[in-house]
Amino acid sequence: MSDKSLKVAVIGGGSSYTPELIDGLIRYHHQLPVTDLYLVDIEEGRRKLEIVGGLARRMIEHANLPIRLHLTLDRREAIRGASYVLTQIRVGMLDARALDERIPLRHNCIGQETTGAGGMAKALRTIPVILDICRDIEELAPTAWLINFTNPAGIITEAVLKHSRVRTIGLCNLPIHTRMQIAQVMGVAPDEVDIEMVGINHLNWTQRVLIRGADRTQEVLQAFDNGEGLKVKNIPDHDWGEGFLRSLGSLPCSYLRYYYLKDRMLDDQLKQLEQGETRADVIKRLEQELFEIYQNPDLYVKPKQLDQRGGAWYSEAAVQLIASIHNNRKDIQIVNTRNNGIIPFLPKDAAIEVPCVISGSGASPLSLSKPLSPAVRGLLQVVKAYEELTIEAAVHGDYHSALHALMIHPLVGTAALARAILDDLIAAHRKYLPQFS
Numbered sequence: 546m547s548d549k550s551l552k553v554a555v556i557g558g559g560s561s562y563t564p565e566l567i568d569g570l571i572r573y574h575h576q577l578p579v580t581d582l583y584l585v586d587i588e589e590g591r592r593k594l595e596i597v598g599g600l601a602r603r604m605i606e607h608a609n610l611p612i613r614l615h616l617t618l619d620r621r622e623a624i625r626g627a628s629y630v631l632t633q634i635r636v637g638m639l640d641a642r643a644l645d646e647r648i649p650l651r652h653n654c655i656g657q658e659t660t661g662a663g664g665m666a667k668a669l670r671t672i673p674v675i676l677d678i679c680r681d682i683e684e685l686a687p688t689a690w691l692i693n694f695t696n697p698a699g700i701i702t703e704a705v706l707k708h709s710r711v712r713t714i715g716l717c718n719l720p721i722h723t724r725m726q727i728a729q730v731m732g733v734a735p736d737e738v739d740i741e742m743v744g745i746n747h748l749n750w751t752q753r754v755l756i757r758g759a760d761r762t763q764e765v766l767q768a769f770d771n772g773e774g775l776k777v778k779n780i781p782d783h784d785w786g787e788g789f790l791r792s793l794g795s796l797p798c799s800y801l802r803y804y805y806l807k808d809r810m811l812d813d814q815l816k817q818l819e820q821g822e823t824r825a826d827v828i829k830r831l832e833q834e835l836f837e838i839y840q841n842p843d844l845y846v847k848p849k850q851l852d853q854r855g856g857a858w859y860s861e862a863a864v865q866l867i868a869s870i871h872n873n874r875k876d877i878q879i880v881n882t883r884n885n886g887i888i889p890f891l892p893k894d895a896a897i898e899v900p901c902v903i904s905g906s907g908a909s910p911l912s913l914s915k916p917l918s919p920a921v922r923g924l925l926q927v928v929k930a931y932e933e934l935t936i937e938a939a940v941h942g943d944y945h946s947a948l949h950a951l952m953i954h955p956l957v958g959t960a961a962l963a964r965a966i967l968d969d970l971i972a973a974h975r976k977y978l979p980q981f982s
């Protein structure tokens with residue numbers, strides 16, 4: 546490739562989310578002039594890759610952009626010489642997610658794909674694959690940036706930071722989604738809102754909101770206290786209870802409902818299971834519908850049905866991050882990166898999710914405007930310890946690290962229960978957990 550080429554590789558290119566990414570690359574091509582885009586998947590994902598690839602090609606041709614699109618099952622070909630590698634994989638696909646949700650529920654525990662027992666199972670399957678991808682990057686594209694969107698994004702990012710030399714940033718659409726919702730509730734434009742979201746991926750709190758530079762945090766808390774609160778497509782929208790947000794002094798992300806409203810969330814899941822399905826089954830139906838829509842030869846834009854998938858603003862978050870690195874913008878975005886003392890009570894090598902200055906050197910976290918409260922600190926320390934243990938278990942096949950991770954997690958919490966769930970998860974996913982053999 547020439548010096549002016551810009552190669553981007555997407556691992557998991559057959560994902561139903563990919564048209565979101567293509568849409569972003571098209572809209573921001575003037576800032577991020579990609580010349581070669583590689584969508585790569587595994588043999589089991591060949592059909593999806595071909596369908597998504599067909600739509601992606603029509604979108605690019607309709608936009609009349611000079612992006613060369615490549616579809617391949619050869620991961621090393623995709624990575625070789627890339628400037629940016631994006632990971633959006635699901636090891637075991639949606640069948641594995643269904644097990645992650647159903648098995649904890651059998652034991653009367655919340656089953657969720659990014660946290661608790663289900664989140665740990667996903668991490669155990671995913672971390673070895675991600676680290677294998679990192680070895681390819683180290684060999685074939687040593688200066689590339691790995692932008693990880695694979696869940697659980699914070700745990701994956703920390704595993705890469707600790708166990709590879711690859712330059713990486715973890716990304717989630719939740720921060721930008723939060724900013725958009727605050728703007729909507731407050732009746733202002735999104736670019737007039739700045740937020741200080743602090744914590745770790747899917748366990749974070751917005752503790753400061755600036756609108757046109759003025760601190761409006763208390764007004765925002767009041768507005769959400771009297772309304773439905775932050776919501777996303779894939780999480781039931783229970784209200785927090787009157788006065789709760791003001792007492793907490795911050796706006797918890799939607800995933801914190803699994804902790805603060807555990808009984809109600811578990812009851813929802815058990816009722817859904819009684820009807821014979823979990824969220825994974827809903828997603829399977831939605832994906833089937835999406836891939837049928839994607840095959841329409843007259844479709845050349847991202848279909849509106851994709852918004853129901855739960856990945857709103859993915860393209861905005863992903864492309865803005867890459868464009869800021871590429872153009873050395875030094876703007877502020879909320880991403881997953883190394884702590885380095887920003888949250889003083891967490892390990893320096895932990896991955897945290899906080900506002901960062903994004904430049905050609907990567908993500909530099911900003912100092913926080915105020916210390917985190919004990920109510921936030923206590924939960925954050927426990928769940929971060931669970932993440933550390935989960936990474937140890939995934940990398941070394943350490944059963945007891947996995948057991949202790951579940952024992953201390955607030956959504957599991959006892960030795961006997963942790964052991965029973967862990968044994969069931971390992972047995973169900975043995976094909977994808979060779980490190981435990």
